[in-house]
Amino acid sequence: MDWTYLLIVTVEIIFVIVALLGGFAYMTLVERKVIGRFQLRIGPNQAGPYALLQPIADAVKMIFKEEIIVSNADKVVYMLAPAISVGFALSAFAVVPFGPAVHLFGREIPLQIADVNIGVLYILAMGGIGTYGLVLAGWSSGNNYSLLGAMRTTAQMVSYELPMGIFVASVVLGAGTLTLNGIMSVQRPWYMWLWLWVAFPFYFTVMLAETNRSPFDFPETENELISGFQTEYGGIKFALFFMAEYINMITAAAVMTVVFFGGWRGPLAAQFPLLGIFYFVLKTFIILLLFLWVRASFPRLRYDQLMSFSWKLMLPISLIYLAGTAVLVVLV
């Protein structure tokens, strides 16, 4: 633990945060463009070439909006809630390996902020704490709609964390390690890969619900709960929630890339670290496009359907999958 190590980690943290925020900004543009194409529209095309300046325009607008704090609000919690959301959304990415180790200045630098030995648990924990942001936001707004939105968020998060946790446990059981690096580089025979990919559609569905994406975007529910927990938020505080949602989405896609599709691995990736980062970004981006495709295809569920979907379908499936993985691991 010398000062160069600290320096390297600091640089990596700054790099990742900038990349995530940039990814968030341009993900909003990609989403609007792609959803537009799904609906036979063009999408934004006025701000700069290919609307590349649109996120900047949005950011400037958000920053210069009037800051309104509702008189009913619990001010400290009200201000804290978006910070909690964004903070834990950003910190969840810390354990994701986004590229192979680089050799720079005579030392080996792993492209991963922290290779902690409980990586998967860490991500689950950060996701869990991030939920507090939404719940506290709804509670501190002093508004019934926000409170209802927050209640629904809590119920949804708790319900879907169960199948998610069990799927993750199955993957951990198959790989025999909790670190994301280990899960990514574990050697599997072909039938284990196949068995792993069986879980992908289910895990993807559960992650849709965990990241509050359509068709499970119940915390927002624009047309039923007037944006749920964030009704009373405007300007940059609203943008922070938005940011947290997208960063959660990016992290979820990155974790799926690492767990199911070999992370940064690809032809020649070990020789050229930049190529590894490129593969990682490409795979993550394809999964993000899948998120958008799903959003364009399905209407929002009813609330009781959401609950029964989790408890009556996803939970049993995840338990069966866990049992199957256990049998495979023991027998083979």
Next chain:
Amino acid sequence: MSGLKELVEGTKQLAQAMEVTFKEAVQPPLTVESPVEPIAIYPRFRGRHELRRYENGMERCVGCSLCEAACPTGAIHVEAAENTEEERHSPGERYAKVYEVNLLRCILCGDCTRACPTEAIVLGHNYALANYQRQDFILTKEDLLNPPEPNVIVRVKE
């Protein structure tokens, strides 16, 4: 086992929905970028007013004020004057010295066109009627005689 059947059926339906949206996504967008690209209209589209002339350059309008009388919203104002030998605007005895259309009142019903005995006033194809100043919404005789070229494609009758 009915639960399993339901699961398979449901998955099939989800895949169908995804297929439909994917087919839409690979098509070219239907958007017409309106002010830049022309929009397609039908031949009898009723847009901004125009005053027409005869082929020899004479104004068709004879200042009879029938359009003013026919207008349900009182958007048209006509003041007629006598043609003289030196100053001849229209083939008839009289011509419109002042002809104003208030676009803020006009409902583009086309009654003026029907009332006009010489087919002088017609509703053209110009649909872009926005303006910055209230007084700019009052079309003078000059504006009406020199209508701007509308950015449209007229659909052909099949």
